[in-house]
Amino acid sequence: MKDWNINRIITPVNLKYGVPMGRPNIGTQPHTITSGSHGRIFKINQPKIYDKQIPLTQGYDKGGVYWGLGTPLHVRFTPDLSYVEFYRMP
Numbered sequence: 001m002k003d004w005n006i007n008r009i010i011t012p013v014n015l016k017y018g019v020p021m022g023r024p025n026i027g028t029q030p031h032t033i034t035s036g037s038h039g040r041i042f043k044i045n046q047p048k049i050y051d052k053q054i055p056l057t058q059g060y061d062k063g064g065v066y067w068g069l070g071t072p073l074h075v076r077f078t079p080d081l082s083y084v085e086f087y088r089m090p
Contacts, residue, residue: 009075009084010054010063019066027083051076
């Protein structure tokens, strides 16, 4: 994705009340299934979902949110950010 910018997802947080742990996921993984006659599926429309690693420094993302140490943090998302899911590989 040429125009992907981590700043669209990892936004700075208000640290007035302390450092939050993690960020919320947004939406559910999108898909559209259209069935035809006799219950056959003839169209599955899956929007493009991107997957990127989030850089962490001592367990913090660049927006100031704490994720802890461990395996690399990833995010999968749609370009319009209607679906955003943070995860770590087991």
